[in-house]
Amino acid sequence: MARTKLQISRRNFLKSSLLSAAALSISSCSAQPLATVLNQNGLRLPWFRTGEIKTTYNYCDMCPWRCGIVVKSVDGQIYKVDGNPADPKSRGMLCARGQAGPSFVYDPDRLRAPMIRTGARGEGKFKEVTWAEALDYTAEKLKITGQAFGPEAVAVFGHTSGDFWFTDYFAQAWGTPNAAKPSSSLCTSPREEAAKLTYGLPIGGHEPVDWDAINCIVLIGSHIGEDARNTVMQDFANAWARGAKVIVVDPRFSNVAAKADYWLPIKPGTDTALLLAWLNVLINEERYDKAYVADWTTGLEALAAHVAPFTPEWAAEITDLPAESIRATARLMADNLPQAAIIPGRHVTWYGNDTQRMRAIYMINALLGAYGREGGIYFSKSPYIEAYPHPPFAVTGSSGGCSAEPGQESAELPLGPTGKARADGARTNFLRGATAMQELIPPMISGEPYPIKALIVYGVNLLNSIPNPQRTIEALKKLDFVLAVDVLPQEHVAWADVVFPEATALERYDELWVVAHKTPYIAMREPAIEPLYDTKPAWWMVRELGLRLGMEPYFRWETAEEYLDARLLSIGSSLDKMRQTNGVIVQQGKPYFEDFAGESPFPTASGKIELYSDELASAGFEPMPTYEPVAEPPAGYFRLLYGRHPVHTFAKTQNTPLLNELYPENELWLNEDEAGRQGITNGQYVWLENQDGARSGPIKVKATQRIRSDAVYMVHGFGQNAPELSRANGQGASDTKLQTTYALDPISGGAGMRVNFVRIVKEV
Amino acid sequence: MTTYAFLLDLGRCIGCQACVAACKTGNELSPGVQYIHISEQTRGVFPALQSSIKNHRCYHCADAACVAVCPTGALYKEDGLTRLDASQCSGCAYCVDACPFNVPQLVNGRSNKCDGCAEVVKAGGQPWCVKTCPSNALMYGERETIMAEAHRRAEALRVRYPHAQVYGETQLGGLGVVMVLPDQPEQLDLPANPQIPAVLNTWQNVVQPASVGLLGFSLAFTGLAAIIARRNHKQEVAHLHVQNSAEETAAVQPDHANET
Numbered sequence A: 001m002a003r004t005k006l007q008i009s010r011r012n013f014l015k016s017s018l019l020s021a022a023a024l025s026i027s028s029c030s031a032q033p034l035a036t037v038l039n040q041n042g043l044r045l046p047w048f049r050t051g052e053i054k055t056t057y058n059y060c061d062m063c064p065w066r067c068g069i070v071v072k073s074v075d076g077q078i079y080k081v082d083g084n085p086a087d088p089k090s091r092g093m094l095c096a097r098g099q100a101g102p103s104f105v106y107d108p109d110r111l112r113a114p115m116i117r118t119g120a121r122g123e124g125k126f127k128e129v130t131w132a133e134a135l136d137y138t139a140e141k142l143k144i145t146g147q148a149f150g151p152e153a154v155a156v157f158g159h160t161s162g163d164f165w166f167t168d169y170f171a172q173a174w175g176t177p178n179a180a181k182p183s184s185s186l187c188t189s190p191r192e193e194a195a196k197l198t199y200g201l202p203i204g205g206h207e208p209v210d211w212d213a214i215n216c217i218v219l220i221g222s223h224i225g226e227d228a229r230n231t232v233m234q235d236f237a238n239a240w241a242r243g244a245k246v247i248v249v250d251p252r253f254s255n256v257a258a259k260a261d262y263w264l265p266i267k268p269g270t271d272t273a274l275l276l277a278w279l280n281v282l283i284n285e286e287r288y289d290k291a292y293v294a295d296w297t298t299g300l301e302a303l304a305a306h307v308a309p310f311t312p313e314w315a316a317e318i319t320d321l322p323a324e325s326i327r328a329t330a331r332l333m334a335d336n337l338p339q340a341a342i343i344p345g346r347h348v349t350w351y352g353n354d355t356q357r358m359r360a361i362y363m364i365n366a367l368l369g370a371y372g373r374e375g376g377i378y379f380s381k382s383p384y385i386e387a388y389p390h391p392p393f394a395v396t397g398s399s400g401g402c403s404a405e406p407g408q409e410s411a412e413l414p415l416g417p418t419g420k421a422r423a424d425g426a427r428t429n430f431l432r433g434a435t436a437m438q439e440l441i442p443p444m445i446s447g448e449p450y451p452i453k454a455l456i457v458y459g460v461n462l463l464n465s466i467p468n469p470q471r472t473i474e475a476l477k478k479l480d481f482v483l484a485v486d487v488l489p490q491e492h493v494a495w496a497d498v499v500f501p502e503a504t505a506l507e508r509y510d511e512l513w514v515v516a517h518k519t520p521y522i523a524m525r526e527p528a529i530e531p532l533y534d535t536k537p538a539w540w541m542v543r544e545l546g547l548r549l550g551m552e553p554y555f556r557w558e559t560a561e562e563y564l565d566a567r568l569l570s571i572g573s574s575l576d577k578m579r580q581t582n583g584v585i586v587q588q589g590k591p592y593f594e595d596f597a598g599e600s601p602f603p604t605a606s607g608k609i610e611l612y613s614d615e616l617a618s619a620g621f622e623p624m625p626t627y628e629p630v631a632e633p634p635a636g637y638f639r640l641l642y643g644r645h646p647v648h649t650f651a652k653t654q655n656t657p658l659l660n661e662l663y664p665e666n667e668l669w670l671n672e673d674e675a676g677r678q679g680i681t682n683g684q685y686v687w688l689e690n691q692d693g694a695r696s697g698p699i700k701v702k703a704t705q706r707i708r709s710d711a712v713y714m715v716h717g718f719g720q721n722a723p724e725l726s727r728a729n730g731q732g733a734s735d736t737k738l739q740t741t742y743a744l745d746p747i748s749g750g751a752g753m754r755v756n757f758v759r760i761v762k763e764v
Numbered sequence B: 001m002t003t004y005a006f007l008l009d010l011g012r013c014i015g016c017q018a019c020v021a022a023c024k025t026g027n028e029l030s031p032g033v034q035y036i037h038i039s040e041q042t043r044g045v046f047p048a049l050q051s052s053i054k055n056h057r058c059y060h061c062a063d064a065a066c067v068a069v070c071p072t073g074a075l076y077k078e079d080g081l082t083r084l085d086a087s088q089c090s091g092c093a094y095c096v097d098a099c100p101f102n103v104p105q106l107v108n109g110r111s112n113k114c115d116g117c118a119e120v121v122k123a124g125g126q127p128w129c130v131k132t133c134p135s136n137a138l139m140y141g142e143r144e145t146i147m148a149e150a151h152r153r154a155e156a157l158r159v160r161y162p163h164a165q166v167y168g169e170t171q172l173g174g175l176g177v178v179m180v181l182p183d184q185p186e187q188l189d190l191p192a193n194p195q196i197p198a199v200l201n202t203w204q205n206v207v208q209p210a211s212v213g214l215l216g217f218s219l220a221f222t223g224l225a226a227i228i229a230r231r232n233h234k235q236e237v238a239h240l241h242v243q244n245s246a247e248e249t250a251a252v253q254p255d256h257a258n259e260t
C-alpha cells in the first residue's frame, strides 16, 4: 500500500532553491497544459480529468434521510457524489456524511466474503466460505427453526436503506411478525403514535414542516446542524435568514440554540411541564386560532380545564426556566400563528412518557392552527405506485420504521402462519405502534410469550443501538442461529453464526425510495460500480434464501431491474425513463386544506384533531397529557444525554475513513464550573460509570459553559468494542453501554433512554 | 478581466462541515489535510452565551502575503483568487510563515492550500464547497455580485445582530472570500485590520524583482531565507509535529486514498 509521505524540506532549501529556479523557467511558458506540468512533476491529474466520467443515480445511504445523489465514477472507481438537483430532499446539496459516500465504499475494513463461525459465539472466529455454502447453511438453519417452532420464531432486525428486503419482503413472505427497525421504538414511535392518536396521520419519514413560509420555529431537543439532515439544514437556514423567529428548548447550548431568539435551557425531563404551561398561556390569554380550533378540533373545553392549574409560575419551578420566558415564548408563537409550529423532533424516545409529551406538542400546533396551513405543518402525501405483484404475504408487516405510511392501526394484531402474533408485548405491555425491537430481546432469553430462536440482523449495530446491550448479549448466547448481514464487521458480527457481506448502496440496485412528502416522489438506486470483493446486494441474498426455502412464488423476478421495472410499469415508467428525468419521479401533493375540497383531512374517529382522546381514555390512559416527574440523578451523578455530530450517523460511520478523520472520538460535554469543582480539566480523559456500575471510556472531557451542570452529553455511536474496525474500535465512550436501563413508553412501546445516570471516574 | 470571489456567510453557517468533506473528496486531499477548518467560538457564561462558527480557510487576499514571498511563482493571483501551482513549489515554506491567517501548510514538501477549485471553475463548475453547503452560507461568483449580496445579507442580519457587517471589502486590498459577520471581527477571532508582516515588504521589494534574473534570485534567496528560517525555527518544529501525526494517520488509510 502506498502511503502518504509528508516531509518538510526547508533543511534542503539550497537544493530546492535550485530546483525551483529550474521550475521557474517552466512556469514562464505558462501555456503548458496542466497535465504535462503535473506529470513532469510527479503530481496527479484531478480525478475528473483522468477519463470518461460515468454518472449514476442513487439515494444516499449514509443516514436514513436518503437524499438523492448523482455518483461520479471513472474507470470503475467512485470519486465523488453530489446532491441530485432534481431530488426534493437534496436539491443538489449534501451533508458531510453524504460527501463521504465513496469513503464508506472504500473502507478497507469492509467484510469481503461470506463467513461461517468456527470459534465460540462472540469470539469472532470465522472461516470464509462460498456464497452457496453460506446460503445453504443459513437456509437449513432457518428451515429447522421454522419446522420446530414456527416461522414466528425467527426475528428479523433491519436498518439502513436496504432494510426493505430482509425486514419487510423476506420477513413477511417467510411469515414472521417479529420484524423490527430501530427507527421505530428506539427513535420515532412516540411521535408517530401521538400523531395518529391526535390527528390521525403519521409524521412519516420527512417531517412535514412548511419551512418556506414558517415564521416561528420551535425546537425541543432538535439540534439542527449537529443533526445534519441535509434538507432540514437547508430549510432552517433559509427560514432563519428570512427572519423567522426561533425558540430552542435544550439543556445544551447547541449550534442551533446559538442562532435562536430564545434559548430555554430546560431541566432535562421536564419538557411536558413547559408544554402544559404554554397551553395554559395560549388558552388563558385566548391567543389561539379560534376559528380553526372551533372547526377542526374537539375537546378544547376539557383541555382548558385540564391546563388551568399549569401556569408559567408552576412550570418555572419544575423546569428551572423563568416564568417570563415561558410566557414570552408562548406569545411569540401566538403572534405568528398559523405560521408557527413546534417541529416534531426525530429521536423522541427519552423518558418513557414520550407519546404524551408528543401529544402536548401537537395540541399546541393545533391551537396555533398549524395543520394544513401554509407556513405550518402540511399534509404529506405518498406517491402513487403499485407494489410488486407478488402473492399475498404470509403475515402482514408491522416493522414500521421512519418511512411509515399513513393509515390506521387495526385493532387486531396480525398473526403468523402458526397463529402467533408479535412477541414484543404489544397490546399487553404497551398499547400500539410498530414492533418494538428492544422488546423482542426478552423472548429470546425467557421463551415468553413464545421462544424466538433465530435472529437475522441486517445493518443494525445491535450492541450500539439497543439499550441494555448486556441483556442483548445474553440473548445472543441463547439463540440457535444468528445471521448478520452487514457492510462492516460491527461489534455484534462477532456473535453471528453466518455473515453475509453486503454490497454498499453505491454498488447495487435497490428497492425504490418512495417518499411521502409535500411533493410526493420516487427515487431510484443503481450501481455505480460492480460490488467490491465477494459482496452481494440484499435483494440477491433474500432471493437466494427464498429459493432455498420453498418461497419461489415470491421470487419470480430474477433481477432487481426486473422487479423495479415491474413496479415502475404501474405508473407508466421504467428505470430507463427514470434516468431521463434524473432518477426521480415527482408527483402532485395535497399539502393544504384547500386541496381537500371541504373533506376532513384528519382520519380520526371524529374527523377532527382530538385534544381529548377517547381512544386513550378507553384504554386506561390519561386522555390529556400530564406532567409526571422523572427520577433525578442520585448525588454525584449526572443525567446522561446524547445526540449527534454533523459528520456521523448512529453507530455506522465512526469507521468511515474520511468521517473518522474529521471526528475520531466523542467528547464528554461537562459544565465548566462543575468540572472545576471536580478538579477536572478540559481535554482530560475520564471514565464513566452508570447507576448500575456499567463503565465506558476513556472519553475526553469538553469542559464548557454550553451545558447545564446537572447533565453530561456525548455524541452517540462511539466506544465500540469491535477490533475489526481499525479506526472506530475503542474510540471514545459508548452511551449505549451506559444505558443499562430504559423506560418503556406504555403507549408506543418506545424505549426511553434518558433515564440513565453517570458519575465521572478519573482513574481506573 | 473579471474578478471572482466567494461569499462566506457566518450568520448562516451552522458548522456542519459538508464543505470540508466536499473539498476533501473533490480535491482528493491526503489524510490529515484539510483546506477548511470548522471550530466553535463561544463567549459568555451559562446561560448568557453567544456562539458562532469559525470557518478557517484561505481568504484569497488581494494583497496576498503568500504570493509576495513565494520565490517561484507557485503562488499567484488569477481572477482575483490566489492560485497554487504545486508543481512550481520548492517547499521553502515562506508562504506558511507569511500568511497573516496561518493558512498554507507543507504537504509532501510542497505548499498546500485552497486554490479556489481552479480546475473545476474553469470547466464551468462551482467550487466543491460552495456546491454542497446546505445552509447556503457559501457562494461563488463575480466579485461585484458577491459584494452586493454580502451587503444585502449583512443588512438583513442587523435586525438580529446589530453589529453584523461585511468583512473583506477592504482588508488586505480586499479579500477573495467576502464574509458576512454576525458580530465585530474581534469577537470572531478575526483581525479588524490584518497586516502583511513588515519584514515582507523588504522581501517583496528586494527578492521579487531580483527573481527575474536567476542568479540574483538565488543569491538574495539564500540570504533572506536563512533569516526567515531562523526566525521561525520554533514554528517549524510545530509544523513538523503536525505533519508527523498526519503521517501516522496516513498509514492506515485505504489504497485508494491519495498518494503521490
Ligand code: SF4
Pocket (backbone or CB within 6 Å): A060, A061, A062, A063, A064, A065, A066, A067, A093, A094, A095, A096, A097, A098, A099, A228, A229, A230, A231
Ligand atoms: S442527510 Fe446527509 S447522510 Fe443523510 S441522506 Fe442526506 S446527504 Fe446522506
Ligand code: SF4
Pocket (backbone or CB within 6 Å): B012, B013, B014, B015, B016, B017, B018, B019, B020, B038, B055, B132, B133, B134, B135, B136, B137, B138
Ligand atoms: S457547509 Fe456551509 S454551513 Fe456547513 S460548515 Fe461549511 S459553510 Fe458552514
Ligand code: SF4
Pocket (backbone or CB within 6 Å): B057, B058, B059, B060, B061, B064, B065, B066, B067, B082, B098, B099, B100, B101, B102, B103, B104, B113
Ligand atoms: S489567506 Fe494566506 S494563503 Fe490565502 S491568499 Fe491570503 S496570504 Fe495567501
Ligand code: SF4
Pocket (backbone or CB within 6 Å): B022, B023, B024, B026, B027, B035, B036, B057, B113, B114, B115, B116, B117, B127, B128, B129, B130
Ligand atoms: S474552493 Fe475548492 S479547494 Fe477551496 S475550500 Fe472550496 S472546495 Fe476546497
